[in-house]
Amino acid sequence: MSTPAAPPVPTSEWTVAVLAGGLSHERDVSLRSGRRIAAELRDAGATVDEWDTDAALLGRLRATRPDAVVVALHGGEGENGAVQSVLELMGVPFVGTQGRACRRAHDKPSAKAELVRAGIDTPEWVALPHTTFRELGAAAVLDALVARLGLPLMLKPDQGGSALGAQVVRDAAELPSAMVGALAYSETVLVERFVEGVELAVSVVEGDDGPVALPAVEVAPESGVYDYTARYTAGLTRFHCPARLDDAVAQRVAATAVAAHRALGLRDLSRTDAIVDGEGRVWVLEVNVSPGLTETSLLPRAIEAAGRDLGEVFGLLVARAVTRGADVPTPR
Incomplete structure (x- = not known):
């Protein structure tokens, strides 16, 4: 993959604030x-400041x-x-998606409807x-779900990430x-038909030539389900990057x-x-606007497989944010 042209990486004259923590279930x-x-x-x-939110x-x-926020x-x-x-x-420039689009992607049913329209x-x-x-x-509704979508099913909260509250159901007795x-993490549950196959994570990074997909990461958890434990416990999931797919x-x-x-x-x-x-x-399950950056996360693996460096990629993204300046909400 060629490296897209972009402004130079940050210099020591720039101050970048990294926002982390917060009060969600995914704080750690x-x-x-x-x-x-x-x-x-x-x-x-x-020059980087680390701020809790x-x-x-x-x-x-x-x-x-700060010159920009990550x-x-x-x-x-x-x-x-x-x-x-x-x-x-x-009026602070930041790396990432603007607020309204974040909201659309974060709500899984809304995002899936947009994907279908596309x-x-x-x-x-x-x-x-x-x-x-x-x-x-509950019993009547669950029976209707099985009759409509069949088994197995994937249940997950309609919002949130890290597979918190997500579970594969292969037997109707497991549904309740x-x-x-799932409802422990949200007031609404998303029930979808479970698709058997190769699970992938595909990161997209923008450059001056537009969005480019990095090499796909194939995810193979020992348990068969890429849940929260499998995501953030080293050794419980095997990764293949690039994924073992034919070229087409x-x-x-x-x-x-x-x-x-x-x-x-x-x-x-x-x-x-x-x-x-x-x-x-190819079946899209969901799209994440803030991919994880931990030692077990998938975006850093994809960046490495593309022959690039995490700091270099984010340096270029910060440079793009500084260059385009502050986001201003569109007036009604």
């Missing part, structure tokens, strides 16, 4: 991502006015567009709030407990990830989670 993962990217940016020459954030932004938040306000919208209101395959799904089960009777697990399928996977990035209006970087079934068909 976010802190690990923040520490890593802060260290990489320092090595690339930037709390009530002091606005005061820090006013007092310090959002290393996962889940909650870091991915639903809230923090990005605040940065836009403050002609991108995604497993058939139903999204149901907790009140539906309470008011209409899986539903409770690999090109189709890359094109699909770029198409999903564009369809959702994302910017700078994203990660598309997908399945390639036995017929070589």
Whole structure:
């Protein structure tokens, strides 16, 4: 993959604020991502401040006015567009997708509907709030789900990441407990048809020539399910990067990830989670606007497989953010 042309990496005259932590269920993962990217940016020459995302954030932004912000938040306000919208209101340049598009991508049913409109395959799904089960009777609703979508099923919260609350259901008797697990993280559960195949993560990074897909990472968890434990416990998942795909399928996977990035209006970087079934068909599961940057995360693996360096890539993204200047919300 050729390295796209871009402005020079940050110099010591630039101050970059890395936002991490927050109050979501993914706080610990976010802190690990923040520490890593802060260290990489320092090595690339930037002056870096690491900030937790709390009530002091606005005061820090006013007092310090960093040249750019890197959002290393996962889940909650870091991915639903809230923090990005605040940065836009403050006129602070930042790496990543703008607030409104973050919100669209973060809500999984909304994102899947956008993908379908763009002609991108995604497993058939139903999204149901907790009140539906309470008011209409859980047993009857679960029976209707199985009759419509069949088994196995994938259950997950309609918002959030890191596979928290996600579970594969292969027997109808497992549905009630899986539903409770998903509803522990959100008021609405997304139920989709489970697709058997090769699980992939495809990162997209933008340069001056537009979004480019990095080599796909093939994910092979020992348990068979890439859940929270498998994601963040070293040794529980085997990764193959580039993924073990023939050239035609690999090109189709890359094109699909770029198409999903564009369809959702994302910017700078994203990660598309997908399945390639036995017929070589690519099914998009979801698209993440704030990919993890920990030692077990997939974006850093893809960057390394592309022959690039994490600090260099984010240095270029920071340079792009500084060059384009502050985001200004579109007036009504």
